[in-house]
Amino acid sequence: MAVLENVSRRAVLLGMGAGALVLSLGLPTAAQEEPLKFGADAMPHGWQDDPRIFVAIDPDGTVTVTVHRSEMGQGVRTSIAMAVADELEADWTRVRVAQAPGDEPTFGNQDTDGSRSLRHFFHPMRRAGAAARQMLRQAAAAEWGVPVDEVTAENHVLGHAASGRQADYGEMAARAAEREVPARESLTLKSPDQFRYIGRDDIGLIDNPAIVTGGTIYGIDAKADGMLFAVIARPPVYGGRVASHDATAALKVPGVERVVVIDPPPQPSEFQPLGGVAVIATNTWAAMRGREALVIEWEHGDHGAYDSEAFRGELEQSARSTDGAVVRNQGDALTALQQAPRRFEAEYYIPHLAQAPMEPPSALVMIRDGKCEVWACVQAPQVTRVRVAEKLGLDPRDVTVNVTLLGGGFGRKSKPDFVLEAAILSREMDGRPVKVTWTREDDLHHSFYHTVSVEHLQAGLDQDGRPVAWLHRTAAPTIGSIFAPDPMQKLPFELGMGLTNMPLDIPNVRAENPQAQAHTRIGWYRSVSNIPHAFAIQSFIAELAHEAGRDHRDYLLEVIGPARKINPVEQGDVWNYGEDPARYPIDTGRLRRVIETASEAAGWGKEMPARSGLGLAAHYSFVSYVAVAAEVEVAEDGNVRVPVVHIAIDCGPHVNPDRIRSQMEGAVIMGTGQALMSQITFAEGRAQQDNFDSYLVPRMDSAPREIHVHLVGGEDPDQPLGGVGEPGLPPVTPAIVNAIFAATGKRIRQLPVGAQLSS
Amino acid sequence: MIPFRSAMTATLLALAATPAAADCASHLDLMDEVLDQASRESIATSSGGQAVAGAREARAMTETEAPGNDATAAEAAQEPQPPQAPGHAPPAEAGDQVQRLRASLDEARTQAGQDEAACRETLVTALRELVSGEDKPDNP
Structure with missing residues (x-):
């Protein structure tokens, strides 16, 4: 039997050894009282930063960082270890990771969802590393009989300059383990110029050697x-x-x-x-x-009669009805629509999707x-x-x-x-x-599917073609249907993914959520409701720009408006990704900047060959800002290739740039699948796709040939972190669809593109 | 944390004490303060994770005991939580109600100054629906 590395077993092993800094699990000191809790504080079991939980140092100096978040290719085991090791001043070559078992009372929240691992745990993990470093310094000071302030800790070595004494971390681990954990308030974290690993682009995945040699256990x-x-x-x-x-x-x-x-x-x-x-x-x-x-x-x-094609008709009827719940209402959109010189409307369809992880x-x-x-x-x-x-x-x-x-x-x-x-x-x-x-067929037949959605949009344009009224109705079965008896409306957190927090500078905005019943098991899928909302809104803006005879990029920037910070609460959002709106307002300046970065990198405005086009889209999600500029080539037979994609993200400080790039690359490939080929359909209640021959995802020949990732922002180390795992995905699909329009003049309003261009 | 409905009831009482001559916009300003706080409470009690937000919000919207990470009797039997770990948040404030009331009051705000009677009617209707629960979605 292969040995699976796990902290619950490690603790037993280390308990038999001498000198390991695996301490009995203790409870940190009480935190300050806050009237409301946001972010990690609001999650079940919150966070922990006790080094005795997360850091172990063996007598040979091997540092083991226990990671309590699940690793699914996003590199969290590496990024968490980087944060700990940096503040610990550990030698990266002597750092390894162990996976925590499910035990939130000990480790803090472990739901690896919501693009939150670093957003919520970067600072607690830094504190854990800093506290362990302080304990090592205190131990050395006591051993050497010198003031702790004179003891240095640098790259796995404790030193005292005056006496010339030095000790490896492993030599001092046992004594350090006997020290009290320093009070959180007493810790001095590094300044960015002192970072040894954080922000570096060349760390690589800590699991890579094991992965490529078959040494990991899935x-x-x-x-x-x-x-x-x-x-x-x-x-x-x-x-x-x-x-x-x-x-x-x-x-x-x-x-x-x-x-x-x-x-x-x-x-x-x-x-x-x-x-x-x-x-x-x-x-x-x-x-x-x-x-x-x-x-x-x-x-x-x-649900034996569930037919997704027929259900699409029901959703369309629902999305065209006027009796949906009003979930956002600035100005008077209905009157402004009636009075606008020009009125434009469009409807977008986004099918069910399956997460289809490579490992079922x-x-x-x-x-x-x-x-x-x-x-x-x-x-x-x-x-x-x-x-x-x-x-x-x-x-x-x-x-x-x-x-x-x-x-x-x-x-x-x-x-x-x-x-x-x-x-x-x-x-x-x-x-x-x-x-x-589970076989692949089991997975595709019995998933927690991404919802199916009809997005109905109307805009009233003034004489210059600028939108003065905006109406958006979203009709889709809700994730709430797996938790409660058949709720017919989307939950606030679903609406807060690009609808109620949509940051366009339009005086009259109305968002409605008509009813929709779930007929299959609905669950969250990377980026969740941002997918339909971003596809519809970013396609619609491109359509309005065309209607107005304007350059799409200029028009998009104009509709976003000047740089400003929006309190999402005032727009009607009651989710804000669980974050404090005062700490995480929507910053349209950052959204503008990623648009400018991606479009300029892509050569926006350049002349394109026949049947080639450049498309653009941007979206704010998981408190990060992403823009995508995609080039497409559309063959005479309607086949679409994506030769180049530029994606720009501002997620605040860049903890692990290599992983941000990786996540953006993955998002581009996944979004290409959503645009061109992926969908789950139902007939007689059954999912019709069996395997990757019918549930299509991009292969080598259909994936974008070049993906250029541009990391924007991050200059301010005190800026709160944004998400990375999910926000790359939503703008990819509309950027590709907008590029198809630029190449062919054909507007795609139904995903996936499939054979729509072949006629 | 004051429950949303209680806060709104208090606001209604405050409104009742407001001089009759006060315009609708003044009432809305007062309501906005309550709504801003209620929205923040909804955010705080929803959470940033899909699993927890989904369970908490579904439970709040339908006023049912939907299961979820934070809603298990078995888990409650575990050791007490450390002070800095927030543990189980209370059931979510009904964010959907806050959202809909905001939309209604924004409509009233648009009417304020143009049609005072319409503004008041919209305001009163919204509050009546909130207090009576008439705005709850129909569940078959």
Whole structure:
């Protein structure tokens, strides 16, 4: 069995060794009272910055940073370790990371979502490193009998200049471990000019050597002695159940040990398993063959007639109705629309999408002596822990969730339904280890899908073509439908993703949210509602610019208006990504700057070859600012290539520039898929896409050939951090679609482009 | 933290004590202060993560006990939280109600100065709906 590195096991090992600075988990001192909490403070279990939780130094000087956020390719294990190591003054070559298990009371919030890992934990992790450095200095001072102020800590070496004494961190670790943790207020953090790693572009992923040599463990790799393997035939329609089944043939498949019926969840189903019939075998292949041999009759429930094409018609009707909830209302948009010299309207359709992480969901669970151990690729290990405990009737403290690396997540792995399946089956097998494997087909058929949306926009233009009235109706099933009994309106946090906080300088703005019912399992997908909102708004602005006979970039900047700071609350936003609006206003100057950067880098205004075009879009999300300028080539047969993309982001100070670039590159590729090829459709309640032959994502030949990432801003080290994982995505698709219009004169209002240009 | 409805009720009482001659815009200014604070409270109790925001907001919007990271009896049995860890936030303020009331009052603000009676009617209607819960979305 491969050994999975995990802090829960490390603690045992280190406890047997001498001198390690792994201290018993203690509680830091009380923080100041605040009337309202935002950001990390507002998350369940908040944050921790105690070095005894996050930093261990072995006698040989190896520094282990425990990372409590899930690594899914975004590089958080590297970035968190950089922050700790920098303040610790550790030698990067002697730094390693361990993954924290699910345990929020100890580690602070672990939901790896919302583009928050550095935004919420950069400073706590810096403090943890600084405190550990101070403890080492104090230990050295006591050992040497010198004032602590005279002890230096630099690149893993403690020194005292006057006496010439030096010690490696490892030599002083045991003594440091006996020191009290310095008060938070007493810590002196580095100034940016003192940073050793933070802001550097050449650090590289700390996991890279292991990844490229096969030394890492993903959820799908987890193994245990005596492990059984399971696959599950789930109801093909959301809300369905097993009416009857015959497992006779399945049980005859060599290797199949057991067939188990899993009950469907109550509604709303939250993160509960969908139910179905599980086949448990001695290997995955046998389990899959056994599943094929099952004879199952399904009851399809309320959504058996769900047809996404027909539903599009319903959404369009809803988006054209005037009885939606008014969620934003500046000025008098309805009157201004009627009185405007020119009026323009358009409707945009964005289909369901599946997160489709390269590694499908997978979990290994075993139960022994009243305790449960989980190995899984989860974005929310504490939620997993609690839900498994509930399912098994255990105390959460008796459930250990070991977090593996994630082969992509995109929000899918925030939902631990697949872990609960494994827990149910392990219990059925008297606690034996059971690994549940999802195939690609399982993943695409039973996802927590990105919602489907119709965005209806109207604008009234003045004599100069400038918008004086703006009406935006968004009709889409809500994520709230998995949490509550069939809410018909989007939740405020969904509306706060580009609708209620839309920062255009238009005097009369109205946003409405007509009703829409969910007919499948809706979940969050990277960037969430920013995707439809940005696609619609940025396409519409380009359409208005064309209608007005204006250059798109000039028009976009004009509609955004002069640089100013907007309080989102005053516009009607009640989310603001969970951040204090005083600390995180919307800064249109920063939005303008990324637009100017991307467009200038792309050579905006240059002459383009026939059937080539340059498109532009910008969007504010996850408290970061991103603009994209994309070039496209449209062949005579309608095939679209994206030769060059320039993407500019202002996310505040750049902690790990290499990872910011990586996230922007990934966003460009994913956004290209959304623009050109990706969609999930439903017929008779079933997702119609089975694998990557029908759920299309960009391959090498359709991915952008050049992606240029421009990091903007970050000059002010005190500026609060913005998100990075998600904000790159929303402007990519409208930029490509706008480029297609520039190349062909054909306006795409329905995603994906697919074959729309071939006729 | 004062619950939104309680704050609005207090505001209504304050409005009732306002001289009858006060114009609608003056009432709106007072309401704006309450709404700004209520909006900040909604932000604070929603959270920046999709999982928690989704659960908390769905629970608040539908006034149900939707499950979520912060809403489990099992978890409540765990050790007390350290002082600086905020632990379980209270159920979200009904951000959707705040949002809709803001939209209504913005409409009234547009009417203020042009049609005083219309402004007052919009204001009163919005407050009545809020207090009675008439603006809640229909759930089948």
